[in-house]
Amino acid sequence: DTAVSQTPKYLVTQMGNDKSIKCEQNLGHDTMYWYKQDSKKFLKIMFSYNNKELIINETVPNRFSPKSPDKAHLNLHINSLELGDSAVYFCASSQVRNGGYTFGSGTRLTVV
Amino acid sequence: AQSVTQPDIHITVSEGASLELRCNYSYGATPYLFWYVQSPGQGLQLLLKYFSGDTLVQGIKGFEAEFKRSQSSFNLRKPSVHWSDAAEYFCAVGARDTGNQFYFGTGTSLTVIP
Numbered sequence: 001d002t003a004v005s006q007t008p009k010y011l012v013t014q015m016g017n018d019k020s021i022k023c024e025q026n027l028g029h030d031t032m033y034w035y036k037q038d039s040k041k042f043l044k045i046m047f048s049y050n051n052k053e054l055i056i057n058e059t060v061p062n063r064f065s066p067k068s069p070d071k072a073h074l075n076l077h078i079n080s081l082e083l084g085d086s087a088v089y090f091c092a093s094s095q096v097r098n099g100g101y102t103f104g105s106g107t108r109l110t111v112v
Numbered sequence: 113a114q115s116v117t118q119p120d121i122h123i124t125v126s127e128g129a130s131l132e133l134r135c136n137y138s139y140g141a142t143p144y145l146f147w148y149v150q151s152p153g154q155g156l157q158l159l160l161k162y163f164s165g166d167t168l169v170q171g172i173k174g175f176e177a178e179f180k181r182s183q184s185s186f187n188l189r190k191p192s193v194h195w196s197d198a199a200e201y202f203c204a205v206g207a208r209d210t211g212n213q214f215y216f217g218t219g220t221s222l223t224v225i226p
Contacts, residue, residue, distance in 0.1 A: 041150075043216040
């Protein structure tokens, strides 16, 4: 199936741990994104990569580090997890010329 | 700066009734406009989009939206709501010169009563 897939779907971890969320798209899109959705459903962009190059890096703690090994993958690594990091993280991709995002199904991160 | 406002946090409609969800945006040039739907525990699904041309756009699931430049609005409509339409709806604005970054509204939660 053509899609944006992210793993894991659920992630429960203790404060202070380091964790990664993986994202892959097989749509041939050239831009990928990470969005954070808080408990009030507000969606805020974190990062955007175009052809493996970082093009958007919003005000995000440097504990968050994106890694794009190729244009089909954009992983999110989080160091020293804090309670406030609990949220749903969405990966998305787009073909810049056409606009419109295709979203992954989200990763619900709970920090305890 | 770009921004999107969805004035209605929560709307309740009866099944079979018509629906209009409001969206206002702030953007200097002609924006790209989108509506997404998020069912509980799910990701966001694109309902429809406006880039240029006809200001009335048709989407999936019987939804349509109308771009009104003079009002900076892009309201979503459906003539007859089904119980399965209960979800969170997000309006978004974007443009190529922002690196295709989208700005999302805060969402409108739709409840459908039988």
